[in-house]
Amino acid sequence: MTTTTLATANFDHLLVREAENGIFVVTLNRPERLNALHDALWDELDSLCAVLERDPSVRVVVLTGAGRGFCAGADLDTITALPGGTVTDFMRIQEKGANVIARVKRLPVPVIAAVNGPAAGGGLALALAADVRIGAPEARFNVAFVRLGLSGCDVGVSWLLPRVVGLGHASELMLTGRLIDAAEAYRIGLVNRVMAADDLVPAALRLGREMAANSxxxxxxxxxxxxxxxxxxxxxxxxxxxxxxxxxxxxxxxxxxxxxxxxxxxxxxxxxx
The missing domain is CATH 1.10.12 (Lyase 2-enoyl-coa Hydratase; Chain  A, domain 2)
Structure with missing residues (x-):
């Protein structure tokens, strides 16, 4: 991808549309895998950030998922391959994902996560890297890593989650790996509001419009x-x-x-x- 503007960007696993002047909707597009993260999608998210960092026409980004999931975290094929890989293989995967999450967090424009379904592991990290989160009733959240025999501290979650929900709630979620629904996510401040699925992206666009009204x-x-x-x-x-x-x-x-x-x-x- 050589384009320098988001309006003309081409991706295989991301759908990009300009919903209105300067407000773009970016959709993770692997619905058959609940938009799970694999090497190619991590690469495209990194490329997306590179465009957003230099495209002055972008005012606000709404990030959501295709189908019934927001992002199920690391692709299961990637996870099952880890025990057989070398330390350096595992470190390469870790660094790639963590660097992308940090880059999303550092973007110069507001990012609104419209969480339409499960957001687990790296998908939770991606939602946390946004500035604001809105959830559909179907949204589910969990820190999946600890349930897989790995540390619950992964791809920035140990830094991001306590800053959103506080140390107590973050500790409970990270030490148990428990799945929580949209209502509990709203109660602890993980999402700013819960909207009907049909109104989720329109609600994010309304919020984006309020942001984009400023210089x-x-x-x-x-x-x-x-x-x-x-x-x-x-x-x-x-x-x-x-x-x-x-x-x-x-x-x-x-x-x-x-x-x-x-x-x-x-x-x-x-x-x-």
Whole structure:
């Protein structure tokens, strides 16, 4: 894949469509395997991130799964082959998946996970790497690794999950590998809301529209600030970053456009500069 824009990207295992101006829906497309992750899909997710990092036309991404699953985690064929592989083979697979999850988390645009079905193992990590999660009633979540004789700490879950649901809930889920439904996921804060399956992606698009109504640079700095300040050493460190970002944003062409539109109660036409 040599394209540099998401609108013209071609993938074998990802479906990409621009739902509306700047808001893209990316669908994991291996429904016969519940969108399980294998080498090729990890590679395509990595390529997707490379495009998103440099395509200024993308404002928000909605990530979902084809068929009845969001993502069942590592493909069973990959898992069963691990005991026979070498340490270096296993490390290569580990590093590939973990690096992709980290790259999704670092994307400069908001990512909304529309979890339409099971999200297990690496699929849970992918949902956690999003900024916001919305679940259908059919959504199910679990940390699958510990049930497979492996550590529950895998592809970033031990960092991501406690920051979303808190250490207590994360410890329970990671030490038991227990499957939870959408209602419990909502109760512990794993998903922001539960929507009927037919309204899941439309609800994510409505939320994306609210995000995309803000200037691109303001969105980028807000996401950056949230991700850095959740682990800030002190409130002083957090405030220092906030101050820097506010001053930077105030110097953009879009700042006075946003302020004028706010006062006039009109829709701003941002330049992205």
């Amino acid at each position: 691109p640079f303001a969105l980028k700095l807000t996401k950056e600030g949230l991700q850095l300040n959740v682990d800030a050493n002190s409130i002083e460190a957090a405030i220092a970053l906030e101050n820097r970002n506010q001053v930077l944003a105030s110097r953009t062409q879009d700042a006075p456009i946003a302020m004028a539109a706010f006062v006039a109660k009109t829709t701003p036409a941002f330049t992205g500069r």
